[in-house]
Amino acid sequence: MADDNLPGGMSLRPESMLCFDIYATHHAIGQAYQPLLSEVGLTYPQYLVMIVLWDRDGQSVGDLGARLDLASSTLTPLIKRMESQGLLERKRDSSDERKVRVTLTNAGRELKQKASHVPACVARAFGLSMEEFVQLHGMLGKLRASLRNARVTGTA
Amino acid sequence: MADDNLPGGMSLRPESMLCFDIYATHHAIGQAYQPLLSEVGLTYPQYLVMIVLWDRDGQSVGDLGARLDLASSTLTPLIKRMESQGLLERKRDSSDERKVRVTLTNAGRELKQKASHVPACVARAFGLSMEEFVQLHGMLGKLRASLRNARVTGTA
DNA sequence: TGCGATTTAGTCGTGCTCGATATATACAGG
DNA sequence: CCTGTATATATCGAGCACGACTAAATCGCA
Numbered sequence: 001m002a003d004d005n006l007p008g009g010m011s012l013r014p015e016s017m018l019c020f021d022i023y024a025t026h027h028a029i030g031q032a033y034q035p036l037l038s039e040v041g042l043t044y045p046q047y048l049v050m051i052v053l054w055d056r057d058g059q060s061v062g063d064l065g066a067r068l069d070l071a072s073s074t075l076t077p078l079i080k081r082m083e084s085q086g087l088l089e090r091k092r093d094s095s096d097e098r099k100v101r102v103t104l105t106n107a108g109r110e111l112k113q114k115a116s117h118v119p120a121c122v123a124r125a126f127g128l129s130m131e132e133f134v135q136l137h138g139m140l141g142k143l144r145a146s147l148r149n150a151r152v153t154g155t156a
Numbered sequence: 157m158a159d160d161n162l163p164g165g166m167s168l169r170p171e172s173m174l175c176f177d178i179y180a181t182h183h184a185i186g187q188a189y190q191p192l193l194s195e196v197g198l199t200y201p202q203y204l205v206m207i208v209l210w211d212r213d214g215q216s217v218g219d220l221g222a223r224l225d226l227a228s229s230t231l232t233p234l235i236k237r238m239e240s241q242g243l244l245e246r247k248r249d250s251s252d253e254r255k256v257r258v259t260l261t262n263a264g265r266e267l268k269q270k271a272s273h274v275p276a277c278v279a280r281a282f283g284l285s286m287e288e289f290v291q292l293h294g295m296l297g298k299l300r301a302s303l304r305n306a307r308v309t310g311t312a
Numbered sequence: 313t314g315c316g317a318t319t320t321a322g323t324c325g326t327g328c329t330c331g332a333t334a335t336a337t338a339c340a341g342g
Numbered sequence: 343c344c345t346g347t348a349t350a351t352a353t354c355g356a357g358c359a360c361g362a363c364t365a366a367a368t369c370g371c372a
Contacts, residue, residue: 018282025178026178026182027225029179030360045327046327051173069183069184071331072350073331073354076352096337127298128295136174136177139295140178143292146281150280183329199357217320217322226360227361228321229322229361229362230358234358237357252367253366254321255321
């Protein structure tokens, strides 16, 4: 008998499950970034934080969390590690002492140039055509939107 | 000036980068599974291990690692936690004492039924048509294959 | 046979991630 | 002004993930 009555040839074999696809792809992307990023002394999550700050400096911890979908319990230690590496500074917002503004140091800004080869390098390793790239981006966006909606509505 | 000269409108904004897409989708899928899996007392990685074992019992730690792309340093403690929960047993292979065979207990086998609603539940939350589902699966597989190949070849 | 190389798990330290919780600041109504 | 509530960040414990290393078993070949 079939393991489960799932639509359209789905089975419980991990290779054929979308969740496993995403899991494995996430994994593989991390592996692809790791050697490039270790040259500039960043982890992958730290790199994401830098990208957000390079785009706009001086954001609060909450702003970073909203962009990256990370909680303060993740960001606070991560940012502190980056602060101790001299990439950024943390200081309370003078007009709202609850907020912590994160600003890049010179070293943090300079790292943008040192890491400028990374995106193209990885994009090349992806081996996707521009059309596939756009298609994939669109579907993943739709998938996330569905998941966001399902969470609010409840899955039952 | 533009941040980087990347093909086809790519920029460093995280929302438009594919790596961020995968990262965020992985994240969102984890969040979708979490409430369903916590009902049956599993984490997401533990669920993946169970899926592999439900498919074929008695695999070695190395077999599980090959299927899930995880190192022994990740799997050993993870499997030990599952053993202490009574889901499986670890015993050395009598014909090759280096290997550790992981076999399900009755409780572990029974959990398959208790968790049988999970895949359809999540698939529903994905909100993708069957066509999109297949397309996405294909592109992610191609992406992983490219990354695997690039890692061997070297990215420079 | 015996010894070096390979394979297989496991250990350790570091870092990321979460949920639950704590603390401090800001705000709003009386 | 004071008090209760909301917001922003931080802390804590657990689990996951990796690379570097160790230990033990197996294999291969002289």
